[in-house]
Amino acid sequence: MIERVRLTRYVSPFREGGSLPGLMEADDEGTYVVKFRGAGQGPKVLVAEVLCAGIAGLLGLPVPRLVEAELDAAFGRLEGDQEVQELLRASTGPNLGVDFLPGAFDYSVRAFPVDAEFVSRVLWFDALVNNVDRSWHNPNLLWWHREPVLIDHSAALTFTTTGRARVPIRHGRTLRASTCCSGSPPMWTRLTRHWLRCWTRTRCARSPPRCPTPGSSRNRGSAAPRSFGRRT
Template sequence: MSSLREVTATRYVTPFREGGSMPGLVEADDLGMYVVKFRGAGQGVKVLVAEIVVGELARRLGFRIPEIVLVHLDPELARAEPDQEVQELLRASGGLNLGLDYLPGSFDFNPVVRDPGAEFATRLLWFDALVLNVDRSWRNPNMLLWHREPWLIDHGAALYFHYSWSEGPRPTPKWKMTDYRYDSSDHAMLPNAGALSEVDAELAAKVTPELLDEVLALVPDEWLEGDPAELRRRYQDFFTYRLTNRGWVDSLEAARAARV
């Protein structure tokens, strides 16, 4: 896939108020239904960048992710909405937004009720630590069960390092000086995960510079606030550093062993 599919929103259906950014269910001109995350929400477009980078990287590593599309939205859609909060959100989100294919009949995946299996749990624990996804706790696993399979959703909280980038054409990447710690003690998959050594070797080998280039190219230039080429380089640098300095895998293994 060299680019994300683009659709145009034709009807706002309903908000999902359990999310802090208030995503909404939207119908598009292809007659599909999408859960849309809006560029005008308080967290800004970096959330949308993280959704694409993490979601599409996860897909290429074998996880199930609803199709991600780019959604063109006309602020005039706000006129038909009686809710003032929704009106304001739509008016602030004209242009390109992010949508995930709506999975009808899906429901929240609970690893306490349904065992995800050691292999899946181990791979997901490793992946979330790689991308610094702090939003996969047992309280809110951010997974759906659809056709008896777990699907991953909501990756906007990952890659949080990009909120601390300095200004300027070539800023000093302070995050490179620090091996970001990842607290896995609350991770939904920790009780089910197995030893990480084999998973670590397999998945790390798959996250190549070429794969990262492919995924980063899917992010619209207009969402990269600055020089798009420079910002893509910084994301590449982060993953290179993260994969070269994998002390975080030892920390995951220690946390897992402590639960056994």
Template sequence: MLKMVSATRYITPLREGGSLPGLVEADDFGTYVLKFTGAGQGRKTLVAEVVCGELARRLGFRMPRLVTVALDPVLGLGEPEQQVQELLRSSGGANLGMDFLAGALGFDPLAFPVTSEEAGRIVWFDALVNNVDRSWRNPNLLVRHGDLWLIDHGATMIWQHNWPTADTSAARPYDASDHALAAFAPDVAAAAARLAPLVTADLLAEVTAEIPDAWLADEPGFDTPDDLRRAYTRPLLARAAVIAERITGIQEGK
């Protein structure tokens, strides 16, 4: 399970995210970008963040550390903005925190060149998890000390929103024509050769074990949180073996 910390101060909302994440301090003296159970798609967005973020980390991508953050809604009482107050009131309990990367800048493809190899690895990973939110309009990539960091994976694994059709949905191709790194001739074939063998049932079981039980409870069609964890594993395992051949819209590097 992810490390649990408790929020001690709500600092400010972050306007860049559509779900209005916030910046908080916690009792471990860390500063985190907080994503709320009461926002948008709620806990399923947080589950996607955990599965994709922890899988990315294990595959060697740079990902801010994830923690669960216990939030007392009383922290929002002094907030002047009604929307923020309502979000905090509806998000008591465990929420998702992501290490705040001080000094990081948003990725600009005109200012930061990316190798074909690195572009291929990121495109392959996004295809694996069906990330529809890494476009040139909204890259969800940060640059820190000259390195690319992946953030924001809430808009992934869309099959989790309709489990009866999950296998069919997960078998669909991935259109990368709008991807933030499409212009860098992504070497997807090399990425697949390196990364696909690493995506095993054991690795995915380790990743899904990080999801808090509370975010998996009471899902229709599943008796236990572990049943749902296995449902998250199956599409990713099947997709890893074939997705490189189903990526469209890019000209691959050599």
């Protein structure tokens, strides 16, 4: 089950994304990028984030740790920015916290090459979850501790917002794979019917694994936000 934390401090907003997520501290001394249920896209995109992170973790793809972030009503009264204040008021209660990765860079294929096997797994995963938001201009990847990390799957599982699935956009130019199918047999065998059933049940859901890094991702005392990703 996903860990629950209580938010204690609002640090700053991420204005690069339309949903206006915020960098916040919690009572576990961790720092999180919080995606709010009161944003225009609604809570369904948060459900998509949780499901996709769980599936990605099962397939061995690195994703940040997710938490259920409890927001107190007092935040909406104390924030000075009116836009942020209205968002916080509409998001009282549980929201989605994504572990903040201090010092992470936006991924660039020229600066941070990755192997073809990893690329094939990402392509296979995006096709599985119907992710329409990973592209040449917006790969939704971070480079952290010399490893790629997948982020931002709110546009995946598009039936949650449109009522029907769509074909994912092609992004093979961003991550050059030798083949999209080389990793398919060992990957799909991990997605058993029992696991999928358990993951979609609230009480049986397992928390996505921590991002594999040499140190803790709690980032105590981290500095101002670096690069979480341009679009959220």
